[in-house]
Amino acid sequence: MRKIVAFFKENKKWNIVLWSFIGLFLVVSLFIINEKENSLRIKKISVTILPESELSFLDSNAIIDVIKGIEPDMIIVGARLENIKIDEMEADLEANPFVEEADISVDLGGRMRIKVMQRSPVLHVFNNKGQSYYVSKNGFKIPRNEAYTARVIAANGNISESLADSSFAKTKVLNDLYRIALYCSKDKFWDAQIEQLYVDNYNDILLIPKVGNHTIVFGSAEGLEDKFTRLKAFYFKGLNNIGWNKYKSINVKYDNQIVAEKNGLFINPVDTAK
Numbered sequence: 001m002r003k004i005v006a007f008f009k010e011n012k013k014w015n016i017v018l019w020s021f022i023g024l025f026l027v028v029s030l031f032i033i034n035e036k037e038n039s040l041r042i043k044k045i046s047v048t049i050l051p052e053s054e055l056s057f058l059d060s061n062a063i064i065d066v067i068k069g070i071e072p073d074m075i076i077v078g079a080r081l082e083n084i085k086i087d088e089m090e091a092d093l094e095a096n097p098f099v100e101e102a103d104i105s106v107d108l109g110g111r112m113r114i115k116v117m118q119r120s121p122v123l124h125v126f127n128n129k130g131q132s133y134y135v136s137k138n139g140f141k142i143p144r145n146e147a148y149t150a151r152v153i154a155a156n157g158n159i160s161e162s163l164a165d166s167s168f169a170k171t172k173v174l175n176d177l178y179r180i181a182l183y184c185s186k187d188k189f190w191d192a193q194i195e196q197l198y199v200d201n202y203n204d205i206l207l208i209p210k211v212g213n214h215t216i217v218f219g220s221a222e223g224l225e226d227k228f229t230r231l232k233a234f235y236f237k238g239l240n241n242i243g244w245n246k247y248k249s250i251n252v253k254y255d256n257q258i259v260a261e262k263n264g265l266f267i268n269p270v271d272t273a274k
Helices: 002-010 011-039 060-068 086-094 172-186 186-192 224-242
Strands: 042-052 098-104 111-118 121-126 133-137 141-143 152-156 196-200 205-209 215-219 245-250 255-264
Touching: 011 111, 042 060, 060 086, 060 111, 086 098, 098 196, 121 172, 152 172, 172 186, 172 196, 186 196, 186 224, 205 245, 215 224, 215 255
Parallel strands: 042 111, 121 152, 152 196, 215 245
Antiparallel strands: 098 111, 121 133, 133 141, 196 205, 205 215, 245 255
């Protein structure tokens, strides 16, 4: 083997011939593989909807309907790969409001693999026009699906923004609601505790918990991490000792303090900075 390598190194002409042969071989091989792929027929369709742990706005049949587009009678299983426009199918899927990302591939066995990353809602909005829609983790607005109701925080009250106004949350009120809901979704305690957000006529956001008869006056999403930190401290240091049903309202909208009101009794502000 060393003698052969040395021969080609010492003879430039044969060296050129060798590399030309290798290049030709690669070109022919790629051509043959390409022709084989183009003549390949689709034998099966496999659909995966991610994340698999969550319920889906779409099922396999709906996804196949989307990739067929305006040709509902299109035959995919049995069709040649060269007649399938995969790029257009992916684009159609990603144009769907329930889909965040899509990938379609076909293996050499003829299996078409469709992977869809669905949008994950964090907020269910009921605006003051009687319309409802979802807001996803990245702030994208998702239309309501009659076949599927996501178990996420609901928001209602003085919310004017509709689904048609924009693709993403646009107004300050909706952005604040989205930020609060997103924060809760990432925190196990608040995700289990907060079930509803309400916007009053002053555009203050109120949090309605699952446990306790009180309302939390949150204000806006400004300083939301500090507000939730103060509120959690009050929950564990105050409510656990006094009782979760003793309070009518808990106000955290003001900096460094919590204003609590018992049923029939006003509690002086607590300076949480101390």
